[in-house]
Amino acid sequence: xxxxxxxxxxxxxxxxxxxxxxxxxxxxxxxxxxxxxxxxxxxxxxxxxxxxxxxxxxxxxxxxxxxxxxxxxxxxxxxxxxxxxxxxxxxxxxxxxxxxxxxxxxxxxxxxxxxxxxxxxxxxxxxxxxxxxxxxxxxxxxxxxxxxxxxxxxxxxxxxxxxxxxxxxxxxxxxxxxxxxxxxxxxxxxxxxxxxxxxxxxxxxxxxxxxxxxxxxxxxxxxxxxxxxxxxxxxxxxxxxxxxxxxxxxxxxxxxxxxxxxxxxxxxxxxxxxxxxxxxxxxxxxxxxxxxxxxxxxxxxxxxxxxxxxxxxxxxxxxxxxxxxxxxxxxxxxxxxxxxxxxxxxxxxxxxxxxxxxxxxxxxxxxxxxxxxxxxxxxxxxxxxxxxxxxxxxxxxxxxxxxxxxxxxxxxxxxxxxxxxxxxxxxxxxxxxxxxxxxxxxxxxxxxxxxx
Amino acid sequence: xxxxxxxxxxxxxxxxxxxxxxxxxxxxxxxxxxxxxxxxxxxxxxxxxxxxxxxxxxxxxxxxxxxxxxxxxxxxxxxxxxxxxxxxxxxxxxxxxxxxxxxxxxxxxxxxxxxxxxxxxxxxxxxxxxxxxxxxxxxxxxxxxxxxxxxxxxxxxxxxxxxxxxxxxxxxxxxxxxxxxxxxxxxxxxxxxxxxxxxxxxxxxxxxxxxxxxxxxxxxxxxxxxxxxxxxxxxxxxxxxxxxxxxxxxxxxxxxxxxxxxxxxxxxxxxxxxxxxxxxxxxxxxxxxxxxxxxxxxxxxxxxxxxxxxxxxxxxxxxxxxxxxxxxxxxxxxxxxxxxxxxxxxxxxxxxxxxxxxxxxxxxxxxxxxxxxxxxxxxxxxxxxxxxxxxxxxxxxxxxxxxxxxxxxxxxxxxxxxxxxxxxxxxxxxxxxxxxxxxxxxxxxxxxxxxx
Numbered sequence: 001x002x003x004x005x006x007x008x009x010x011x012x013x014x015x016x017x018x019x020x021x022x023x024x025x026x027x028x029x030x031x032x033x034x035x036x037x038x039x040x041x042x043x044x045x046x047x048x049x050x051x052x053x054x055x056x057x058x059x060x061x062x063x064x065x066x067x068x069x070x071x072x073x074x075x076x077x078x079x080x081x082x083x084x085x086x087x088x089x090x091x092x093x094x095x096x097x098x099x100x101x102x103x104x105x106x107x108x109x110x111x112x113x114x115x116x117x118x119x120x121x122x123x124x125x126x127x128x129x130x131x132x133x134x135x136x137x138x139x140x141x142x143x144x145x146x147x148x149x150x151x152x153x154x155x156x157x158x159x160x161x162x163x164x165x166x167x168x169x170x171x172x173x174x175x176x177x178x179x180x181x182x183x184x185x186x187x188x189x190x191x192x193x194x195x196x197x198x199x200x201x202x203x204x205x206x207x208x209x210x211x212x213x214x215x216x217x218x219x220x221x222x223x224x225x226x227x228x229x230x231x232x233x234x235x236x237x238x239x240x241x242x243x244x245x246x247x248x249x250x251x252x253x254x255x256x257x258x259x260x261x262x263x264x265x266x267x268x269x270x271x272x273x274x275x276x277x278x279x280x281x282x283x284x285x286x287x288x289x290x291x292x293x294x295x296x297x298x299x300x301x302x303x304x305x306x307x308x309x310x311x312x313x314x315x316x317x318x319x320x321x322x323x324x325x326x327x328x329x330x331x332x333x334x335x336x337x338x339x340x341x342x343x344x345x346x347x348x349x350x351x352x353x354x355x356x357x358x359x360x361x362x363x364x365x366x367x368x369x370x371x372x373x374x375x376x377x378x379x380x381x382x383x384x385x386x387x388x389x390x391x392x393x394x395x396x397x398x399x400x401x402x403x404x405x406x407x408x409x410x411x412x413x414x415x416x417x418x419x420x421x422x423x424x425x426x427x428x429x430x431x432x433x434x435x436x437x438x439x440x441x442x443x444x445x446x447x448x449x450x451x452x
Numbered sequence: 453x454x455x456x457x458x459x460x461x462x463x464x465x466x467x468x469x470x471x472x473x474x475x476x477x478x479x480x481x482x483x484x485x486x487x488x489x490x491x492x493x494x495x496x497x498x499x500x501x502x503x504x505x506x507x508x509x510x511x512x513x514x515x516x517x518x519x520x521x522x523x524x525x526x527x528x529x530x531x532x533x534x535x536x537x538x539x540x541x542x543x544x545x546x547x548x549x550x551x552x553x554x555x556x557x558x559x560x561x562x563x564x565x566x567x568x569x570x571x572x573x574x575x576x577x578x579x580x581x582x583x584x585x586x587x588x589x590x591x592x593x594x595x596x597x598x599x600x601x602x603x604x605x606x607x608x609x610x611x612x613x614x615x616x617x618x619x620x621x622x623x624x625x626x627x628x629x630x631x632x633x634x635x636x637x638x639x640x641x642x643x644x645x646x647x648x649x650x651x652x653x654x655x656x657x658x659x660x661x662x663x664x665x666x667x668x669x670x671x672x673x674x675x676x677x678x679x680x681x682x683x684x685x686x687x688x689x690x691x692x693x694x695x696x697x698x699x700x701x702x703x704x705x706x707x708x709x710x711x712x713x714x715x716x717x718x719x720x721x722x723x724x725x726x727x728x729x730x731x732x733x734x735x736x737x738x739x740x741x742x743x744x745x746x747x748x749x750x751x752x753x754x755x756x757x758x759x760x761x762x763x764x765x766x767x768x769x770x771x772x773x774x775x776x777x778x779x780x781x782x783x784x785x786x787x788x789x790x791x792x793x794x795x796x797x798x799x800x801x802x803x804x805x806x807x808x809x810x811x812x813x814x815x816x817x818x819x820x821x822x823x824x825x826x827x828x829x830x831x832x833x834x835x836x837x838x839x840x841x842x843x844x845x846x847x848x849x850x851x852x853x854x855x856x857x858x859x860x861x862x863x864x865x866x867x868x869x870x871x872x873x874x875x876x877x878x879x880x881x882x883x884x885x886x887x888x889x890x891x892x893x894x895x896x897x898x899x900x901x902x903x904x
Contacts, residue, residue, distance in 0.1 A: 034678035038798065068799075159645050171623055171640075171682070188623075188640050193611050226486035228700050230623070230682060248680050251703035258710035259793055265714055266789030267782055273790050274799060275811040282811075286786050287819050293782055294826050297775045304771045305834070311770050318763050318770040319756045322777045322886065323749045329778075330719055330745055334738050337718030338725050341711055346490065347520075347726060359727040359734075367739050374746050382757070434774065 009039045016047045025054040028063070037066035049078045052087065061090035064099065070274060073102035076111070085114030092167065094139040094249065097126040101136075132253065134220050135213030138234045138243030141168045145200065147175045147183050152196030154186075169246045171230040175200055181239040184208050210235050211245060217253060222346070224250040261340065264422035267293070271422070293427045300325075300434035307442035314452040316383055317445050320375070320392045324441055327371055327396060328403040328433040335360050335407030336425045343415055350416040353409055360408040361401065368400030387451040391444045399437040406432055461491050468499045477506040480515070489518035501530045504539065513542035516551065522726060525554035528563070537566030544619065546591040546701065549578040553588075584705065586672050587665030590686045590695030593620045597652065599627045599635050604648030606638075621698045623682040627652055633691040636660050662687050665694060669705060674798070676702040713792065716874035719745070723874070745879045752777075752886035759894035766904040768835055769897050772827070772844045776893055779823055779848060780855040780885040787812050787859030788877045795867055802868040805861055812860040813853065820852030839903040847892040855885040 008027070015024040028036050028051065040048055040063060052060045052075060064072045064087060076084045076099060088096055088111055100108040100123060108127070112120045122140055129135030143165060145154050154173065158165065173191065175184040184204035194203050209227055211220060211234045223232065224247055232250075234243040260271030267289040273282055304311070304321065311318055339356065342348040348356060376393025380386050407429050411421035414428075445452065460479070467476040480488050480503065492500055492515060504512045504527060516524045516539060528536045528551060540548055540563055552560040552575060560579070564572045574592055581587030595617060597606050606625065610617065625643065627636040636656035646655050661679055663672060663686045675684065676699055684702075686695040712723030719741040725734055756763070756773060763770055791808065794800040800808060828845025832838050859881050863873035866880075897904065 032679060034680065037678075041799070068797075155644060162645050188644060192607060192640060192644050193614050225704075226489075227484060228486065230699075247682075247699060247703075251699075251707065252677075255703065255707050255710055258707055258714070259796070262710070262714040262717055263789050263793060265717065266785050268786055268789065274794060274797075275790065275808065279814060283815055283818050286783070286815065287822060290779065290782060290786075290819060290823060291826065294775070294779055294823055297778055298827070298830055301771050301775050304774070305768075308767050308770075312764065312767050315760050315764050315767075316757075318760075318773070319753050321770070322756070322774045322890075323746070323753050325774045326749055326777065326781075326882065326886070327742065327746055330742060331738070333718050334720055334742075337715050337720065338727065341715060342726060344711070345520075345726075347493070356727065362731060363735055363738065366735050367742060370739060371742060371746055374743065375750070378750055430778065434778070438774075 009042050012039050013043065016043060016051065021050055021054045024051055028055065029059055033059075033062035033066050036063050037068075040067060041071060045074065045078075048075045053079065053083055057086040058090040060087040064088075065091055065095040068274075069098055069102050070277060072099050077103060077107055081107075081110040082114040084111045089115045089119045092139050092141060093122060093126060093243075094137060094245075097123055097136065098131070101127060101131055129213055130216075132217040133213065134211040134215040134234045134245055135243070137220070137249055137253065138211075138213075138245045139169070140243045142233070142241070142244040143168055143173045144176050144241060145173055145186075147177055147201055149200050150196070151191055151194050151198045151200065151203065154191060154200060155196075169231050169244060172233075174233055174241055174244075175204055176241060179239075180241065182208065182210055182233055182235050182241040185233065208233070212237070213242060217257065220245065221250060221254045221257070224254075258344070261344065261422045264420065265337065265340065265426065267423075267426065269423065289423070289427075293430075296427050296431040297434070300431050300438065303435050303438040304442065307438075307446065310442055310446045310449060313449055314388075314445055316379075316388060316452075317392075317441060320379065321438060321441060323375060324392075324396055324399060324437040325430075325434045327375075328399045328437045329430045331364070331367060331371070331400045332403030332407035332429045332433050333426060335363075335404040336411055336421075336429055339408050339411035340421050340425070343411060343421060348412070350412045353412050356408040356412065357405055360404040364401035364404040367404070368397040371400055372397035385452060387448060391448060391452075392441070395437065395440040395444055399433060399440055402436055403429070403433040461494050464491050465495065468495060468503065473502055473506045476503055480507065481511055485511075485514035485518050488515045489520075492519060493523060497526065497530075500527045505531065505535055509538040510542040512539040516540075517543055517547040520726075521550055521554050522729065524551050529555060529559055533559075533562040534566040536563045541567045541571045544591050544593060545574060545578060545695075546589060549575055549588065550583070553579060553583055581665055582668075584669040585665065586663040586667040586686045586697055587695070589672070589701055589705065590663075590665075590697045591621070592695045594626055594683075594685070594693070594696040595620055596626045596628050596693060597638075599629055599653055601652050602648070603643055603646050603650045603652065603655070606643060606652060607648075621683050621696060624685075626685055626693055626696075627656055628693060631690075632693065634660065634662055634685055634687050634693040637685065660685070663697060664689070669709065672697065673702060673706045673709070677706075710796070713796065713874045716872065717789065717792065717878065719875075719878065721875065741875070741879070745882075748879050748883040749886070752883050752890065755887050755890040756894065759890075759898060762894055762898045762901060765901055766840075766897055768831075768840060768904075769844075769893060772831065773890060773893060775827060776844075776848055776851060776889040777882075777886045779827075780851045780889045781882045783816070783819060783823070783852045784855030784859035784881045784885050785878060787815075787856040788863055788873075788881055791860050791863035792873050792877065795863060795873060800864070802864045805864050808860040808864065809857055812856040816853035816856035819856070820849040823852055824849035837904060839900060843896045843900060843904075844893065847889065847896055851885060851889040851892055854888055855881070858884055 012024055012027055112123060171188055173186045174182060175186060177183040185208045186200060186203055190203040209232055211232055213234055213236050231244050231246045233241055234245060236242050263273060264271040269285040269288050273285060372393035375396050376389040379392040380389030410425045410428050414421040414424055464476055464479055504515060564575060623640055625638045626634060627638060629635040637660045638652060638655055642655040661684055663684055665686055665688055683696050683698045685693055686697060688694050715725060716723040721737040721740050725737060824845035827848050828841040831844040832841030862877045862880050866873040866876055
């Protein structure tokens with residue numbers, strides 16, 4: 001099924017190293033475009049550009065479509081605008097616009113100046129849409145037919161334009177009324193199964209689901225998950241058909257969203273980092289989150305500062321403060337992650353706060369008890385002081401219950417406030433649980449200092 | 453495009469509350485199955501079962517297919533085995549097997565005893581495959597044609613069996629040789645565009661990509677991402693065609709994987725928790741990770757215990773220990789998340805360790821410097837002691853560099869050892885960075901104690 005990717009990759013790298021660019025291009029052309037992406041990624045940056053330029057523009061376009069967006073943009077940016085334009089205009093419109101959108105506006109415009117006029121107009125128009133809206137995601141290659149036709153005519157038209165349609169996502173045909181408005185969808189299967197004389201309106205799908213150019217990512221993904229269609233048409237404000245979003249692209253977007261959520265959860269602003277992105281971008285996206293976090297940390301730690309005398313009198317407590325802080329944070333973050341996921345799966349909404357609270361309290365009671373017992377026994381064994389064990393264990397128990405309740409709720413609250421739960425929940429949670437944990441531990445220690 | 457989901461939901465709930473189950477069923481039948489899932493989820497558990505039983509079995513099966521796996525299983529479990537069987541045997545095989553696999557084996561067998569013999573044999577056979585392998589994910593509904601046919605015959609056969617094929621994923625037909633082995637794939641489009649007399653072998657896709665029943669999730673997702681096919685056939689060890697995996701299902705699996713990764717990253721073993729799962733499962737999956745983590749925490753904190761005298765002499769240090777621990781953990785976890793993602797996107801492999809290290813060191817130098825400056829200034833301002841500021845800031849700077857390097861590498865190391873990076877990286881990272889941070893801070897403080 002697969003042509004030993006590493007072996008092919010080594011051959012390709014060897015050919016490029018020998019400057020045998022044309023042989024390398026021939027090798028690449030023998031593969032499915034999807035297979036080429038991984039191989040091209042393995043090459044040094046300057047070789048990628050050379051290799052693509054050695055390919056016929058339409059093949060180069062196929063490879064560009066398969067490369068990760070950032071790599072494709074970097075590769076095109078190194079080409080002269082007219083070389084880039086030759087390749088870019090052979091790309092599917094949605095991929096072309098993705099690519100141009102990742103370039104600095106001036107670079108994109110320089111390329112578009114060399115693109116065929118009609119294509120350039122379409123591309124400039126599409127670039128206006130938000131990247132993750134239906135308008136930004138759609139391709140303008142689709143098969144439209146007027147509503148008056150009969151099946152036989154449609155099939156003849158398909159045969160006549162077979163070459164042009166070859167790259168179109170072609171599970172459905174779109175029926176337009178006189179004004180160019182979407183009137184219905186016909187599946188290729190229905191067309192195949194009906195008689196030549198059947199009027200198209202008779203085999204039209206009864207209820208056509210469509211998206212609007214401004215439909216946002218979340219809603220778009222929800223529609224694909226609900227209906228499982230292979231492609232969904234996109235209409236403008238007047239109901240005119242302007243493009244098609246494929247299931248493939250919608251689900252890739254959903255996957256990227258889920259992956260971005262983990263990065264945001266780990267504190268990377270925007271949820272996007274790959275290590276070959278520019279240094280200043282990577283540093284800034286991490287640092288902006290860290291620098292807020294460190295200020296919140298100082299706030300929480302100021303609770304400790306208020307209890308210096310207790311600490312001096314019972315220095316053993318200092319050993320347990322980071323443990324209380326860390327473990328409460330861990331328990332709370334588990335609850336945060338479950339809430340974020342249930343939110344993104346539409347399983348809960350902000351109004352389910354009480355239900356979430358109930359589910360978390362019981363977990364907190366049990367898990368907190370177990371963790372409290374472990375740390376209490378450690379404290380007791382270490383200092384031979386049962387009261388110390390009780391204090392440390394009790395504080396962790398109570399704080400775990402607090403942490404999971406808070407962890408479950410904070411994402412709901414942020415969603416209600418239209419803030420991003422994945423990015424902001426963690427810092428809010430740990431600040432509050434740290435402060436609460438330090439206070440619990442130190443207030444209890446102050447109260448029972450004579451027993452420590 | 454959408455029938456006001458909340459309004460319909462309220463009507464449905466009201467009908468169920470009035471025990472007007474048949475009216476509720478009629479309302480549900482007027483919707484697309486995908487739209488029903490959300491509505492049924494909103495109902496109390498006992499109502500779900502009642503409502504499904506009031507639907508014709510084939511409609512109930514459609515609804516079951518759309519419900520989340522765990523909810524579908526819980527609903528079916530409450531039915532009598534013969535009620536359940538009537539509905540289950542109308543499901544697509546892949547969904548049926550998913551559902552049965554989520555039931556206790558005895559309950560699944562009780563239902564299968566009431567399923568038609570031929571269906572039961574297929575289901576039992578499929579249940580043997582791992583849930584996330586091609587065999588566990590495939591459906592056995594596909595259109596196979598012998599290789600000797602011409603296009604016209606194939607179309608006639610499709611028309612004859614149109615009713616039976618209605619629910620089949622039908623973008624492709626599969627061509628079999630005399631032995632039942634997969635010989636090629638024909639797209640519906642090619643069939644539509646060719647002449648009646650064209651032999652099937654002539655319009656066959658030249659290179660047919662196929663999966664084996666035991667192809668694992670990761671590879672399966674990779675193949676779909678590479679080729680973008682709408683469906684890929686699955687063959688057994690002898691090359692016999694046994695099923696088809698659709699793009700829809702493969703991409704859903706990929707999405708679930710990405711979502712599960714975040715839960716694992718947050719410390720939920722197995723990466724699966726929804727709050728309506730049984731309490732003991734939820735508690736156990738969280739607690740097993742927490743209890744290892746707390747022991748690692750104790751290990752790290754024992755560094756502090758070794759420096760009690762220093763702490764007693766410079767109690768201000770105790771305030772900064774949790775901050776050093778927390779911030780190093782945050783910085784390191786950002787690097788962990790980026791590595792996990794780059795691994796899952798095939799952008800890096802364990803052998804790229806040095807490259808990752810280089811990319812992280814520079815980030816650590818800059819971000820650590822900024823964080824160190826912030827905390828150093830806070831310490832200086834608080835105690836009016838510049839040396840304290842230098843010590844705290846310096847320790848955080850150095851430890852941040854250490855944390856991001858470690859965070860970048862640990863996932864690569866775990867992957868090399870065939871362990872799950874998402875689950876295990878965090879605890880390993882924080883233990884080592886905590887211990888290093890505490891040591892740095894306290895060793896420096898001990899050395900310069902006379903200046904504090």
